[in-house]
Amino acid sequence: MADHVLVTGGAGYIGAHACKALKRAGFVPVAFDNLSTGWEGAVKFGPLARGDLMDRASIDAALAEWKPVAVMHFAALSLVGESMSDPGRYWRVNVGGALNLIEACVAAGVGQFVFSSTCATYGDQDGVVLNEDTPQRPINAYGASKLAIEQMLGNFGASHGLQSVIFRYFNVAGADPEGEVGERHEPETHLIPLMLDAIEGKRAALTLHGTDYATRDGTCLRDYVHVTDLADAHVRGLRWLQGGKGGRVFCLGTGTGYSVREVIDHARVVTNRAVPVVEGPRRAGDAAALVCGSARARDELGWTPERGLEAMIRDAWRWSQGGGF
Structure with missing residues (x-):
């Protein structure tokens, strides 16, 4: 029987492509999504678990039902401009939701976690090729919230053994070449x-x-990095954890x-x-x-x-x- 992977934001742009890549790799992706910005029509590669990261009970229920071997966490607010005008919402939803998810994983014994972070954690460092060793100095609440989650994962790794692969990536673009899923946001900002x-x-x-x-x-x-290439990296990150190689940060770009x-x-x-x-x-x-x-x-x-x-x-x-x- 194929292993299940819970994919938060699995009805969204990048999450849906990750679900396709997981299915192709032999997993059963379970899209965990409240459909506030995702699309039910994008859930084509496994079941949909309706839930909200701000509702711990819905996370617990999904983990209990599907018993995933790992979680891929994409769900987040991600509009830079909005994060500048309403930073509280980004701290509350992104960081609070991630904390609920991480604590639920620990409680359920899910020990492998792949996190969708961002180059926005670096801030404005012009003339520098950004890599895993570049100091992180976010200049907006979106980047700051993602950095906080990275630090949270480090804390839970030290205290509870939660193993995480963190991907900091750059501008994601394109669509599934087979045309099954693509990019759609309302409002569109990309x-x-x-x-x-x-x-x-x-x-x-x-x-x-x-x-x-x-x-x-x-x-x-x-x-700019193609969304299909990006999804492939996430499957490789999961395989990395399954191989017992421990927590790691990777930057993804061209x-x-x-x-x-x-x-x-x-x-x-x-x-x-x-x-x-x-x-x-x-x-x-x-x-x-x-x-x-x-x-x-x-x-x-x-x-x-x-x-x-x-x-x-x-x-x-x-x-x-x-x-x-």
Whole structure:
């Protein structure tokens, strides 16, 4: 009988892709989700356990019913701008929800935990390739809440033996190449789907949030990683824990940064369409440049991202043309 893995946020963008990767690897992914931002139509690879991380009883019930060998934790509030204007909500939901989940895992004897963290824990450190040894100095409540959860996992590892793999990753993009799941948020805040919406006329134009950054063309520079590659890394992280190798932190990215204007240029090539653009002010909490060093993931997990930026745009474009869920 296949082992179950509880995937919090399994009805969301990255969680659903992780569920597909888990199923392909021989696990039964159980999507634990309150569907506040996720989509029931994205739960295609295993059962859905309706629940909320702020409701400890619902977590306990899911762990008792499905008896997972591990948890993958994706569920979180993740809007940088909102975290700047309403930090209390991010501390309450992200940190409080994670604490409920971690304590429930300890109580249920679930000893393996894969955590979706973020490069936002590093803050604004321009001109530096960010890796696992880079000091963490978050500049917004979103990044600070994720860092707090990383520290919490360290505490529970020391006191209760909870083993965790922590992934700090960069801008996730693209869609499942087979078209079963893709990216959909309401409201949408991610560059590539916003850009494709503008191309299709679903919005008037793509807004450039700041054009005066100290980058090669004045727009923010980011490292983009394909969601399917990212999901593969999470399965590798679970295998790492199952192999008894202990807790570890890994950064996930391609090592190549693209500016917003460069992403737009690639989209024109992929779609053969113009991208309507307007210039706007900077957003609070945005770093100028975030680029990842993934040598540890390559050397220790055997993980190498296989899909570049144009593949990310092409898969996302195909998904958007197909109508979504």
